[in-house]
Amino acid sequence: MAKPILKWAGGKRQLLGDIYARFPADYRRYHEPFLGGGAVFFDLEPTGGTVNDTNPRLVTFYGVVRDRPDALIERLRAFDDPDAEPDPDQAFAEEGWDGGEVEQYFYQQRARFNRRAYGDGEWPATAAERLEEAALLLYLNRTCYNGLYRENSSGGFNVPIGRYADPDWVQADRIRAAGRALAETDVRNEDFAYVLDAADEGDLVYLDPPYQPMSATANFAEYSAEGFDRADQQRLLETVERLDGNGVDFVLSNSGVTYDLYDDAGFAVETVGATRAINSDETARGEVEEVIATNVPEGRRAGRGQAGIADS
Ligand SMILES: C[S@@+](CC[C@H](N)C(=O)[O-])C[C@H]1O[C@@H](n2cnc3c(N)ncnc32)[C@H](O)[C@@H]1O
Incomplete structure (x- = not known):
């Protein structure tokens, strides 16, 4: 069983048991259209899906x-401590892309990461650039404040430096295990409807979309500059209805406010509790009501206690 490498908003490790309990005992291939940190995918290690x-x-x-994976590990080992001086041999040794002074190695790497405008299909164009971007993403994810990934409206990663006694941004074993888990998997960059x-x-699809806010003021939907709005939630419902019509099993997690949507559509919906480490603001943490909807009838479910349910 592999483990997630990145910390990602909405990570599902604490809900694995509830999710697996609704999976069918048998299925052909597995698909996960909203991968994020991939808590379920890496725990399950399925082969051949998307x-x-x-x-x-x-x-x-x-x-x-x-x-x-080995080139990534080697590149990560060359990164310096986030508090160190900027590297004069790298871009943005004095000023970041936005003109701000760069005083620490962390902010220099953040500026290097952000030189790719959001949605810019031109970069990374080469294998070396892809390696660099991947290394920067993991380095920033493990050394930034609260380990969260957040973008501003123009797609720039804007999380400040974190305070860790001994940050581990390499995680060689996790990278190798995750690389093996992905070996037979098609990794796509599309809208979820590709599924x-x-x-x-006979295939199984697990869907974990950005959650519809529980209240008008909460804003849980900021995973990317593109967001995920009510129209997307409606499209998602239509997508799982079509999957159902095609004989595909689905299990979907979502925020409590979507309960009626899936119930009215005739699917099995249950409320589950989870502590979602989603916000740097401590007061916004805590038990948030979540639901799991599925078209898998109870008689075909794997049930609780399936091998592979993770310790953390
Ligand atoms: C709740 S997170 C998934 C978390 C994941 N289950 C985990 O364990 O870390 C939702 C993900 O959906 C992605 N996303 C947002 N809009 C999307 C869309 N229209 N199609 C596919 N993915 C989308 C976001 O980038 C984000 O990574």
């Missing part, structure tokens, strides 16, 4: 983890 995310940096990252073509009868 994973997907609209965040292009994340997809570049997983491609490098799968295809060049209508990718999933065949």
